[in-house]
Amino acid sequence: MTTDMPARMLRLLSLLQTRREWSGHELAERLGVTGRTVRRDIDRLRALGYPVEATTGHAGGYRLASGTAMPPLLLDDDEAVAVAVALRTAAGGLGGIEETALRALVKLEQVLPARLRGQVGALQEATSTIAWESRGPRVDAATLTVLAAACRDHEIVTFDYTTRDGTPARRRVEPHSLVASGGLWYLLAYDTDRDDWRIYRLDRLTQPSPTGRRVPPRALPDPGPDPAAYVAAKIATAPVRYRAVAIVHASADSIRARTWALADRIRPLDENTCTVDCSADTLPRIAQTLAALDADYTLDADPAVLTHLRTTARRTLHAAGSGSRD
Template structure:
């Protein structure tokens, strides 16, 4: 039981920030107090400026809602706008802090007043970021925020999705987890129409929409329960169109740092060499991964992969020879 009132109120506030809605009974159990004490503490939070709303239902409950002003002793308006924009940028793919930024963003936007949300949206629309392929943000922060809240609240979400072959489709899912890997984001979700688990690329998801329908949480199937391990295992065994495995004369850690490949795709052979599975659905993707190696390698690949690499190498060689000979490139003359 939490007898220290300030500590109990901080714990109560933290609970309200981690989930969309709590029943009074659940809060009382978590805090080890009576329902009457919870109601008093809620009133104290409201007096301090925290926008706690009562909800209707079987037993009633509470949620932290958007307020007319930021709660005292936290952030002023300018700080709130600056931090929200920074967190949205970080949540989009800055290495190492995406998940932490996303959790903080979900908490902050939950209590952000409407007038500040407009300022944040205007600033976000007026700014741009130069992103390098394979290194920059690969998911829309707004999409991340919606899906993160759905994972937290076990809420069914619908969205539009572009399949691997480019076909548009609609999906209705129970989001479970978000996983970041090498500049890419993945959503683990249970597809309600197929009654099966799926892994979705977030850069193919558009227009995510919460349905308001919450369901009991599901446990991940094998090889769960770790979401990152689940995604790594599924991606490593997923079918691809073009097979290519390189035996690279470089340490596994060096290859991983250069290619941003999943750990399951790299197998150490000894201290100075490893194998890299660079199979993919497109030929340019295979060539792109091999080009980042900056080391000698041998290749076991489909004939189509070998032909594509040979043609690309010939184009490069012709360009180098023309440059060495001082020849002008073929094509339309410059104006």
């Protein structure tokens, strides 16, 4: 018999989540209590937000239904490991839900027992995913969760970082937000050594280490307070190695729908024409952005960009010409 009321309610909730419907008699037997106690515990679960419905029939019973809010779930060990691995995979690059998956992953890993964290890590290391439509470098999910937790807790972190010109550096920052854009993840943080706000690409960041020191949150300067808008504005005006601006014969809305170029870099000229700033630090990324336009365009670009595009075009034409013919 379960005499500890909180433990009994957790056991009751677990039973309700494992089967579609239970009779009151079955629940009483499983818990070693009376039917009256079961009814009282059901009322307590309802008061906590769990939508437990009473069912009609020969003996009547109970079932856990969908509700207007999401109450806490109970997961066994295998379920917790499976959900954590799935969330890590989604957070690392599954288009459209990365940030949502990351928030859920941080909550789950915060309460995950140490014995299960090891299982999650081992399974993640042994699992590979084919990213058929990856639009950017994949980011280690462990790095994401460490930084997301630091953003939430306003905890200073240190990490190794490779700058745009390939120089290794060590950074110490107050994390503010993580932003996903254009197939890339960015960390928006206040750099304590430089006494200024900085944006870091997570694919260039390794070995993030929480310091245990928490600080009051800082307010973003203009154009704050939206982190995504702040990052977009800074990236759009940041210096890049190669310049390339296209005048595209398509509407700005249609280009936004089929390219990962930043929205701030797509500007309408009229209903059927827009400019797209495809400038980047690497030549292949510029070529990928231009290919995704899927429309006619004219290009104003650095000589290195034009040379790279001509070389790529010659290789493509040669490959197409050497293909088998009917």
